[in-house]
């Protein structure tokens with residue numbers, strides 16, 4: 001048996017939609033999986049991992065199936081269904097073009113690929129809605145994993161769990177969560193075909209955990225209302241064709257996470273304020289991608305010009321960047337026979 005799992009990366013929040021709104025983007029993690037029980041060797045947990053880095057990341061990824069995030073998640077799903085290891089002679093070749101720790105959802109994408117892998121090799125037949133529950137047991141915020149799993153531009157929610165249920169991560173999910181833990185709203189939001197996403201990716205890592213630690217525990221009513229007003233506008237603004245640049249720019253403003261993350265990302269405030277649709281033709285809006293440090297600029301044209309302006313701002317802080325022109329990935333995670 002041989003198959004490929006393909007999972008798009010994500011940009012979460014898109015400004016005001018902190019932990020709620022996610023967008024799947026056209027940069028895909030691939031797992032090329034073969035299971036050949038006829039060949040025999042002594043693999044740990046029956047699994048051999050190989051890793052091909054296409055992301056220019058410097059961090060090394062563990063090839064131990066108990067440690068590697070993707071196979072660890074797959075094992076978690078399998079063990080929740082009384083399967084202790086992979087089927088004999090499972091080989092997983094990982095091809096990863098998603099930069100690690102940059103705010104393009106590399107870990108959420110790996111978690112989604114891991115639950116898909118567990119579901120396939122264990123022949124579990126779980127629905128994507130149920131797979132999202134497994135993702136949430138690990139990732140704990142739904143915006144990036146829901147985008148990678150379902151694809152497109154999504155609004156997500158998390159049901160309130162009792163603290164004792166949240167703590168029972170080793171217990172089979174069917175016991176912890178008889179009902180789904182979260183989901184996406186009634187469907188995907190529309191995305192206007194003219195809008196492309198420019199990802200400007202600085203050459204340094206901000207672990208998502210660190211970027212969450214700098215956020216306050218409480219907010220003023222004014223800041224919450226500010227974000228709610230814009231988050232309510234955002235789906236309509238980004239779904240309307242032709243796009244209205246002023247409406248999109250306004251709808252992408254945030255007071256809940258970006259102002260606090262400037263301590264981790266030199267020049268962030270200046271970059272977010274450095275241009276508007278009035279001063280940069282083609283630009284629609286600009287935000288931090290996920291927990292950063294990547295900047296996501298939405299635009300209809302003049303992509304190179306927009307990227308160059310943001311790269312120059314980072315350069316003034318001695319930070320170099322790569323950039324990519326991406327599009328929404330509508331399909332989400334897929335499995336195809338190889």
Ligand SMILES: Nc1ncnc2c1ncn2[C@@H]1O[C@H](COP(=O)(O)OP(=O)(O)O)[C@@H](O)[C@H]1O
Pocket residue numbers: 029059061068069070094096099100101102103104105106107108110206207208209290291
């Ligand atoms: N393809 C992958 N295989 C294994 N581990 C991965 C993979 N992608 C990401 N990770 C793990 O996730 C970490 C990055 O997660 P995180 O800090 O949440 O940043 P990001 O914004 O990229 O999701 C990496 O340092 C690595 O440990």
Ligand SMILES: N[C@@H](CCOP(=O)(O)O)C(=O)O
Pocket residue numbers: 010011012013018019020102103104105106107108141143144208211212257289290291292
């Ligand atoms: N809503 C989360 C999203 C984190 O996404 P990632 O792509 O950086 O892992 C947050 O903003 O913390």
